[in-house]
Amino acid sequence: MTALFWLMSLLAAALAFGSVLLLTRDLPRVSIPGIVGEVLTFALLGALLLLDAPLATLLPALIAGLIGTAFGLYRLLNR
Incomplete structure (x- = not known):
């Protein structure tokens, strides 16, 4: 189960990095792919918390x- 936790964590890290860059690229407009990436990141982090993954x-x-x-x-x- 630990390998699954770390795989989910690395996927959340990639999504967090990419979605924040997408959100800041289009400022002051709203970036829909950036928002979707943020929602997926929060969903993965929430799943990790619900599965009692280590906080690390x-x-x-x-x-x-x-x-x-x-x-x-x-x-x-x-700019």
């Missing part, structure tokens, strides 16, 4: 979202 499996998604936000803000502020 949530860290890759949180860190990927943080890095994606930093890249997105950097691009937005340097």
